[in-house]
Each structure stands twice: as C-alpha cells, then as structure tokens.
Amino acid sequence: MHYVLPAWVGLAITVVICGGAFWKGGREEQTAAGGLLISWIATLILRDPTWAHAQWGAFAADACLLLLLTAIALRSPRYWPLFAAAFQLLCVVTHVARIVDPGVRAWAYATGQVIFSQWVFFALGVGVFTYWRRSRQPATSDPLIAEPGATRR
Numbered sequence: 001m002h003y004v005l006p007a008w009v010g011l012a013i014t015v016v017i018c019g020g021a022f023w024k025g026g027r028e029e030q031t032a033a034g035g036l037l038i039s040w041i042a043t044l045i046l047r048d049p050t051w052a053h054a055q056w057g058a059f060a061a062d063a064c065l066l067l068l069l070t071a072i073a074l075r076s077p078r079y080w081p082l083f084a085a086a087f088q089l090l091c092v093v094t095h096v097a098r099i100v101d102p103g104v105r106a107w108a109y110a111t112g113q114v115i116f117s118q119w120v121f122f123a124l125g126v127g128v129f130t131y132w133r134r135s136r137q138p139a140t141s142d143p144l145i146a147e148p149g150a151t152r153r
Helices: 007-024 027-046 056-075 080-100 106-136
Strands: none
Touching: 007 027, 007 106, 027 056, 027 080, 027 106, 056 080, 056 106, 080 106
16 A cells, blocks of 8 residues: 555645745745746646656656756855755656666656655755845855855856
8 A cells, every 4th residue: 555645735835835935035046946836837737647657748847947956056156956956856867767667667756756856845945944044144244254155156
C-alpha cells in the first residue's frame, strides 16, 4: 500500500511560498516564483494522469525551469538559487531516468518528482525568509565588509 499526500498539500505549499516571494521577496525570489508557477501550471495541464510513460510536458517545463534557476544562480551572490537549481536538476534527471529506462516504475518516478520539486520550493522559501530578514536590518556603511554569497565579483 502506498501513501499519497492529498492534492491540497502541494497547492498550499505553492501558494504560501510563491505568495511570500511576491509579497516579501526580492527580484530574484519573485522571478523564481513566477517560473515555478508557470512550470507548475504547465505540468498540471500537460501531465499524463496514469504516469504510464515519461511525462514529456512536465519534462519540458522542468527543463525550462532548470534554465531559469541556473541563470538566477549564476548571477546571484546568494546561496539559495544554487540549491534550487540543484534540486531542479534532480527533477530533470528523474525524467531522463524514466526516458532511458522504462523499467523505472511509475510510483518511483512520481515520488521522485514530488520530493525534488518540494525541495525547490523549500530553497525558494529560505531565499524569501533571508531576503525579508536582511531587509529588516539596518544597512551597514562599512565598505570593507564583503557581501557574503555564492559568487564574488
């Protein structure tokens, strides 16, 4: 017997994280949230509810989202986009595994997609929280303090 989360759980996570990104996030968080929403809606529209074969529509949506998150990660001085892009890469690799080996069972395929996509939302949530927390702190005027981040310029 398999345990299945109710459909409203994914919807609630999407609404809370993306709503928070649009409300309290910066430009990077809002861009990522917009891409996540578009990818999520495209996946809902294009999916095969039987999960009998590879989800080609979801694969295309996930690949486009991976490109967006990678572009954000390469331009951002923050760490959360690296994690979001890495988890999205795992989503794409799960599609590739199903395409290459049809022996990958539908339950494993669907479960991998759900778990990895939830981690993308979690990474975005961390990004929104840290942006919001930083925006509440007074600005420092010391030019010798380097900005922490994933890449230094």
